[in-house]
Amino acid sequence: MDRSAFTIPCLALAVLGTLYASEQLTKSPPDDGKIHVKYWEKWTAFEFDAMKHVVDEFNKSQNKIRVDILSVSGIEDKTLMAVSGGIPPDVAGLYGPNVTQYADDHAVMQLDDMCREAGIKRDDYIAPYWDACVIRDHLYALPSTPATTALHYNRALFREVGLDPDKPPRTIDELNAMADKLTVIEKNGHVKRTGFMVTEPGWWNWAWGPFFGGKLWDGKGKITINSPENIKAFTWIQSFSKKYGASALSSFQNGFNNMFSSPQNPFMTGQTAMEIQGVWMYNFIQKFNPKLDWGAAPFPSASPDLQDPTVIDLDVLCIPKGAKHPKEAFEFLKFVESQKGLEMLCLGQKKITPLKKVSNGFIEHHPNPFIKLFIKLAYSKTAVSTPKLGIWSQYSDEINNAFSAVTLMTKTPKQALDDVANRMQPMLDKYMERLRVRGEQ
Amino acid sequence: MKSITKREAWAGYLFASPWLLGFLVFMSYPLIASIYFSLCDYSVLKSPVWVGIDNYKMLMHDELFRTTLANTFLYAAIALPAGMATAIILAMLLNAKVKGMALYRTFFFIPSLVPQVSLAILWRWVLDGEHGVLNPVLAKIGIHGPNWLNDPLWAKPSLVLMAMWGVGNAMLIYLAGLQDVPTQLIEASELDGANGWQKTKHVTLPMISPVILFNGIMGIIGSLQVFTVPYIMFPGGAPVHSTYFYTEYLYDNAFRYHKMGYASAMGWIMFIVILVLTMLSLRMSEKHVHYQGS
Numbered sequence: 001m002d003r004s005a006f007t008i009p010c011l012a013l014a015v016l017g018t019l020y021a022s023e024q025l026t027k028s029p030p031d032d033g034k035i036h037v038k039y040w041e042k043w044t045a046f047e048f049d050a051m052k053h054v055v056d057e058f059n060k061s062q063n064k065i066r067v068d069i070l071s072v073s074g075i076e077d078k079t080l081m082a083v084s085g086g087i088p089p090d091v092a093g094l095y096g097p098n099v100t101q102y103a104d105d106h107a108v109m110q111l112d113d114m115c116r117e118a119g120i121k122r123d124d125y126i127a128p129y130w131d132a133c134v135i136r137d138h139l140y141a142l143p144s145t146p147a148t149t150a151l152h153y154n155r156a157l158f159r160e161v162g163l164d165p166d167k168p169p170r171t172i173d174e175l176n177a178m179a180d181k182l183t184v185i186e187k188n189g190h191v192k193r194t195g196f197m198v199t200e201p202g203w204w205n206w207a208w209g210p211f212f213g214g215k216l217w218d219g220k221g222k223i224t225i226n227s228p229e230n231i232k233a234f235t236w237i238q239s240f241s242k243k244y245g246a247s248a249l250s251s252f253q254n255g256f257n258n259m260f261s262s263p264q265n266p267f268m269t270g271q272t273a274m275e276i277q278g279v280w281m282y283n284f285i286q287k288f289n290p291k292l293d294w295g296a297a298p299f300p301s302a303s304p305d306l307q308d309p310t311v312i313d314l315d316v317l318c319i320p321k322g323a324k325h326p327k328e329a330f331e332f333l334k335f336v337e338s339q340k341g342l343e344m345l346c347l348g349q350k351k352i353t354p355l356k357k358v359s360n361g362f363i364e365h366h367p368n369p370f371i372k373l374f375i376k377l378a379y380s381k382t383a384v385s386t387p388k389l390g391i392w393s394q395y396s397d398e399i400n401n402a403f404s405a406v407t408l409m410t411k412t413p414k415q416a417l418d419d420v421a422n423r424m425q426p427m428l429d430k431y432m433e434r435l436r437v438r439g440e441q
Numbered sequence: 442m443k444s445i446t447k448r449e450a451w452a453g454y455l456f457a458s459p460w461l462l463g464f465l466v467f468m469s470y471p472l473i474a475s476i477y478f479s480l481c482d483y484s485v486l487k488s489p490v491w492v493g494i495d496n497y498k499m500l501m502h503d504e505l506f507r508t509t510l511a512n513t514f515l516y517a518a519i520a521l522p523a524g525m526a527t528a529i530i531l532a533m534l535l536n537a538k539v540k541g542m543a544l545y546r547t548f549f550f551i552p553s554l555v556p557q558v559s560l561a562i563l564w565r566w567v568l569d570g571e572h573g574v575l576n577p578v579l580a581k582i583g584i585h586g587p588n589w590l591n592d593p594l595w596a597k598p599s600l601v602l603m604a605m606w607g608v609g610n611a612m613l614i615y616l617a618g619l620q621d622v623p624t625q626l627i628e629a630s631e632l633d634g635a636n637g638w639q640k641t642k643h644v645t646l647p648m649i650s651p652v653i654l655f656n657g658i659m660g661i662i663g664s665l666q667v668f669t670v671p672y673i674m675f676p677g678g679a680p681v682h683s684t685y686f687y688t689e690y691l692y693d694n695a696f697r698y699h700k701m702g703y704a705s706a707m708g709w710i711m712f713i714v715i716l717v718l719t720m721l722s723l724r725m726s727e728k729h730v731h732y733q734g735s
Contacts, residue, residue, distance in 0.1 A: 076697075077696045080485060081485075082485065102482075102486075103701060105486035105487055106486065190571075247591075247592070250570075250591035250592075250680070251570040251588045251591060252571060254570050254571050254588065254590055255569060257565070257573035258565075275622055321486075390699075391698070393697045393698050394693075394697075397693070397697075400679075401677065401678075401681060404677075404679050404681050405681045408681060408682050410593065423504065425504075434482070
């Protein structure tokens with residue numbers, strides 16, 4: 001018998017079987033008579049679980065709506081494509097700095113009216129978190145999990161070099177002096193340990209200037225990245241490369257690049273004694289080195305009038321334009337934004353809550369021993385946020401490149417920042433012009 | 442046309458129709474649309490606004506456009522010949538009649554099966570200046586290895602080195618070409634007293650010249666569109682834009698900065714560059730490529 005007479009039908013059967021199985025596995029859930037709200041969220045692992053818990057609670061409380069949460073990587077790109085393709089989710093969990101860009105493109109719905117009706121108002125929130133969602137007087141998102149940053153330091157290493165672990169640095173000068181004491185350079189010039197690493201984790205390179213009193217733009221139409229305050233900040237940044245060697249430092253850091261969520265994180269391994277980090281750092285310390293003797297304190301100030309500098313960081317919930325069930329989506333947002341919902345979520349993720357009103361239980365049950373500090377920092381007058389500019393992604397990339405040039409000493413701070421200003425000013429001019437033409441400025 | 446031929450032609454189109462439909466919807470429409478978008482201010486989310494050739498004018502004054510173009514050309518200028526030479530040499534070695542050759546061929550081909558993302562992570566461990574595998578090996582032979590990934594001078598050569606690892610596909614095509622070289626020609630050259638190098642230069646290479654041309658053109662296209670590995674290994678083109686390539690800047694403009702019109706213009710410039718280089722290669726090949734049938 002010809003072999004193909006047997007093989008071809010078998011192959012055809014296998015293909016059909018696979019198609020049938022895939023159809024069975026991916027078919028829509030049975031119609032339960034509820035409106036299904038599609039919710040895309042960027043989180044994974046325990047952060048996702050915390051939101052899943054909130055979603056489950058909402059679903060339990062409902063007989064008309066069901067929220068289907070899905071963890072989506074690269075959410076800002078995928079939401080963009082989904083909105084443009086006309087098939088967006090009903091709720092998208094974006095990053096705070098995305099809001100302006102999405103609002104500029106009218107890709108997310110204005111929530112002013114719905115919030116007004118639901119009694120959700122600015123007064124209930126810690127101002128910077130609410131304000132980050134307001135673009136040109138309209139509300140486009142609601143805060144989900146906020147954060148602030150602080151200096152994290154290794155108490156055991158402080159003791160090892162004779163520093164008092166209960167007295168972390170309060171000024172930049174003290175930080176420099178302590179960093180010097182804590183840094184260990186081997187005879188061959190290799191860095192064994194850094195006291196403080198300005199490049200680690202390298203997520204808020206734009207914030208150093210504002211920590212020194214600088215601004216990124218004047219709020220009207222001028223890029224001010226090359227202002228004296230920003231240059232001063234970048235000069236401080238370069239001082240570490242001058243002191244310890246740009247190549248030695250970059251080589252040292254190369255060993256743990258992209259190792260934040262791992263036991264090789266330099267703060268967990270004791271390779272760096274101090275670094276700026278957010279309220280979430282506690283979770284990772286617990287996971288990767290629970291025995292670490294650490295502390296958190298306000299980041300040292302550059303001058304007496306710039307006490308308690310911190311970065312206002314937040315995740316938000318939006319309703320993309322073209323969502324099939326915006327009303328039902330907002331019902332879910334309303335549930336999340338209640339004190340109960342936000343505390344459930346933020347406690348689950350072990351962050352702070354964006355609401356001014358905090359229940360005693362939230363602080364009592366919060367495992368982060370420094371939670372009060374992180375909450376206090378959210379009210380700091382020196383708290384800095386990303387500027388509300390639709391060109392921010394590009395601007396922050398340019399700042400990161402200048403940061404890299406300064407730490408590798410390929411440019412002076414002034415050169416690097418002048419280059420950023422020269423490049424970004426025409427883009428800002430064009431951006432402002434576009435807003436003016438649309439009558440949105 | 443006879444009715445039977447007509448019927449066959451229709452049947453042919455019918456059988457090819459899934460591909461034709463896919464091509465029209467997923468390839469030709471975006472291609473044509475991107476010409477229009479390149480002449481518009483277009484963010485994907487809002488309707489395109491006609492701006493004429495503004496995007497192209499702006500590109501001419503965009504310093505980062507020039508940087509990424511220069512980076513890409515430099516990378517291609519090193520990676521392409523190095524990759525082709527490596528693939529040809531490997532193919533020649535693997536064409537030898539040695540016991541267990543099937544095994545060797547498999548070993549040399551396997552790296553090209555490794556997904557690009559895994560490749561990037563793997564090479565990070567190899568090239569790490571502090572804890573990597575390569576520098577201690579170099580130190581043993583008295584070479585002080587550079588900070589491969591963080592030094593603007595060495596970051597691009599690192600990428601070329603990594604690209605060498607994925608020459609398996611080209612190597613396989615050369616190997617197929619080498620096995621097609623008529624043995625009587627080799628034997629004739631041997632009778633004429635040709636040594637190994639002379640046989641390679643005057644018989645083998647001319648006989649596989651169409652394959653070299655094909656791989657060369659594919660290499661030009663591939664190296665000018667390098668994206669995945671640098672995008673993962675060197676976010677933002679770090680250090681200081683030394684590894685920021687054309688397609689990365691195009692991607693960032695399209696999807697991160699929401700400047701699809703600008704990105705479309707970049708895409709068309711790259712298309713023209715590749716087209717010109719391909720035509721030049723074909724023109725130059727006329728004297729050097731020998732087809733057996735001609």
